Structures are given as C-alpha cells and as structure tokens.
Amino acid sequence: MARSVWKGPFVDGYMLAKAETSRASGRNEIIKIWSRRSTILPQFVGLTFGVYNGKKFLPVQVSENMVGHKFGEFSPTRTFTGHSADKKAKRG
C-alpha cells in the first residue's frame, strides 16, 4: 500500500538541517548519510550525499529528476563490476 499523502514524504529529520548547513557553507562537501530510506526532497537538489551501501559511501549528486525517489535507490548494495568496453563517463 502506498504511503498516505497527508503524512508527506518521509525523511530523517536531521538531514534537513545538515543539508541547510552544507548549502550555506557553499563548499565542495559530501554529506555522509546512512539513511537510505529517506525521500529526496527538492531542497536537496544540487547537493552531494555519500550514501552508505553497507560497505562504502557512494557519492550521489542530487538532480531534479531524482526528487521523490529514495537515497538508497542510487547506492546499490550489490555491485556489478562488469565490462565497460566503449563506455564513456562525462565529468559533471
């Protein structure tokens, strides 16, 4: 069953304050979090979180398209270290 709308999106409360702190500092920082269950809110856009996957903190650069998803979706706990061949990476 989907979460009731009247409750609003779930997010661990301390993250809002830390996101504000990081945004106010304006520095190139990674916010390390363990809360994979928290929903990505619009105020997180542009920040970089290090989301724990049980072993490592994987950097998650929050963009507008990610709003409404959970942090854990972008930090898989099972890693495919597969073949890349001609795959390219764009520097953000």
Place this chain on the structure above:
Amino acid sequence: MGVIGRPHGVRGHVRVTAYTAEPRALADYPLTDQTGRRLQLRWVSGDVAEISELTADGARKINDRDAAARLTNTELFAPRSALPPAEEDEFYLADLMGMSAFDAAQKPLGTVSNIHDYGAGTSLEISRDAAAPVIVPFTRQAVPHIDLAARSIIVALPGEIIVENTGDAA
C-alpha cells in the same frame, strides 16, 4: 568488447554477448580474438550473429555448427584507436581505469581502481596502499585536472559532513 557464446542452429551462427554501450555497434569495430585472429561479425537476429574469419585471401565464413562450437567463449577485442574520439569532458572508462591520482600538492593518493555510475553521477574509486579506498564524485570541483597522456588525475578531496543517525523522522 564481447564474447562469443554457444552455437545457434546448424548454419554456423553463434550467440554473441556485446559489452559495447550500443550492442549492435559491436559489428562496426575491427575485431580480433585473443590470438590476434581477425574476425568479422554480422548480426542475424537478436543476439545471434554470423562470424567470418578475415585472412589475406578474404573473408571465410563460419558455416557449420562444429566450427561455430569451437568459437565458444572466444573473447572479442578492438584496438583503442578504433573507438571514436570522446567529446569535451567525456572520457572512456578504459582510459580512466588505472590512472594515478595526486592531490592538489602533487602528493600521490593512489590509483583509480573502479568507476561507479548508478544514475546519480559518476564517481571514481581511488585505492590506496595503506588506507581504505576513497570515492570522489567525477566533477570539475573534485577532479579539476585530467592528463590522459601522463595517465594521471589531480583530485581535490571534498570535505565531509558526517550525519549521525539519530532516528528522528519528519
């Protein structure tokens, strides 16, 4: 670039697993196997392809199942020069892997050992000899300089804000 799988049918066709970003593009590359034998691939349907061996006399098509079965598990390679040039600020993962990482003061940090991309931006994992690996986002702020010729990158390690899990929820 890919691996030849099991034979398909009796006409020498084989299943091929392509590791290229666009699987059909595998046929466009000049392919060789581990021994340097030149091979040509033509897609027939789905992941089924027809393989020809290129020799000085011309192309010799693999046209029976036994010959196709002998190709099973053959890895396919293409020369680096065959890949199209990358655009600005775009880098082949194969080029980034194994690069030496230095900090802003040119002090060695480690080696790029893995590249992560799960839909939230690319990040580089830098393994270090005497410490745990460090993962940095692949951005201009964190990786301001990349020298492909010297196979080295300059990394500006981002600061960390550690958030303890207090269990509060909003």
